[in-house]
Amino acid sequence: MSKGLRIAFFGSSLVSAYWNAAATYYRGIIRALHSRGHQVTFYEPDAYERQKHRDIADPPWARVVVYPAEGTEAVERCLESARGSDVVVKASGVGVFDALLEARVLDLRGPDTQVVFWDVDASTTLERMRKNPGDPFRALIPHYDHILTYGGGEPVVQAYRALGARQCVPIYNALDPSTHHPVARHPRFVGDLAFLGNRLPDREARVEDFFLTAAKLLPQQRFLLGGSGWGDRPLPSNVRYLGHVYTPDHNALNCTPRAVLNISRESMTRFGFSPAMRVFEAAGAAACLITDAWEGIEMFLEPGYEVLVAHHGAGVAELLSELNAEQARCIGEAARRRVLAEHTYSHRALQVEAVLGFTAARRTSLGAQEQVA
Structure with missing residues (x-):
């Protein structure tokens, strides 16, 4: 398959579902994007004992970078390594450095780099901002190219638009048939x-x-x-x-x-x-x-x-x-x-590509650029 997007993803954890309900969602979306030719680097903190409770090894369909949860030097290095990606994603609920990441990923935005806030718990995020009009994230929302959400439908879309979002698109949970399927009773x-x-x-x-x-x-x-x-x-x-x-x-x-x-x-x-x-x-x-x-x-x-x-x-x-x-x-x-x-993650990956404007023509163009280089 021709060249896809280079995606830098800052989230809670890809390799551990321990106190991390979004793990299955991340895995399904990212595996499906990889299968369509995209390259994902997932940056996650060593926090909440998740690394001690890993339930998968580093997968072949994503590069995983684990950084310390203390001090900002390592997370700043991760941000710098993400510079030049086609897409930079900041997910909600990383658990550490959330405010820093929400602001700093916007510094990576440019003519060839889209920046996305991916809210995996929109109800909590919106409720937090409703209770605190001074929440610093409110002022950042209009600067993101896209707000993607784990769910919420039209009520969440309208709530984010009222806060200045350029666009808000729900990317719902789905099924990864390779990981969730019928097995023998236990x-x-x-x-x-x-x-x-x-x-x-x-x-x-x-x-x-x-x-x-x-x-x-x-x-x-x-x-x-x-x-x-x-x-x-x-x-x-x-x-x-x-x-x-x-x-x-x-x-x-x-x-x-x-x-x-x-x-x-x-x-x-x-x-x-x-x-x-x-x-x-x-x-x-x-x-x-x-x-x-x-x-x-x-x-x-x-x-x-x-x-x-x-x-x-x-x-x-x-x-x-x-x-x-x-x-x-x-x-x-x-x-x-x-x-x-x-409702498989393959269906959702197609939706993500559409939001990012990644068309068949864009894929062909990137592939041609790679061959010239």
Whole structure:
């Protein structure tokens, strides 16, 4: 394939999903961009013990540069090494040096370099700026060539445009069929309903409602809770706590129980149009997914046919009590067909290229320049 774009990407982590919900999203997008001929260098800090909890080695589809989380010298060197890239991306929620990076990547912008802010948690970013009109990021928004978001639909687009964004385009989560797919059932994950999600302040009350209430209403059924931070939380006797579930085990966790549950964070439900990664991971594994209700779900999966939708924990319990194995299998297989047809990261990579103005003619032009050089 002819030459693609050189992309410098400053994010939380590509190689570790530990306290890093965006890892699967980054991997899917970047692997798909690489498959289309683009070269990505991913800069990530050695922070939050993520390097100690790596779940993949440095991948062949991206160059990974890990820099210290203390002092600014190393991150400044990374910024300088990114100079001259075709595209420089600053993702939200790096966790360290966020304010520095948000400002400094704009220094790399030029006639041949586009600078992108990629918001992987737009609801949190927008809420932060709403509460603090003096947030320094507000003044930077109009200077970015593009704002891309993990989700949010038209409400997020309009919110960013009101803050001066030149353009804002949601690049939704998707499926990477090479990493999330059906596998054999595993004894560790046998149960009736599984939920996987870290314990976060704007999620805990909804987990209490949609998951723990359902467990209390169905004491004879078996529930599985995975994710970090729940160890000291009192749980019903029919809920088994799994702790952190590493990415390689996600397929078995999705394939083994009768159904899996998606619970959106409170901030994400306010904006809607934000399917979590677990929605596509579950669909890719042909799991039967029960999700809380959020605006825009029908854009991705058809309620009642490809996904089951509940408005509260009692609704989850009712759906689960009526769901037999054959129904669960049919729903999971229908969801898998839908996401393979419309919602893979290959589809998203094409969308990113369109936003960046990377056309077939541009690819040919870069390839010709490389041959001349």
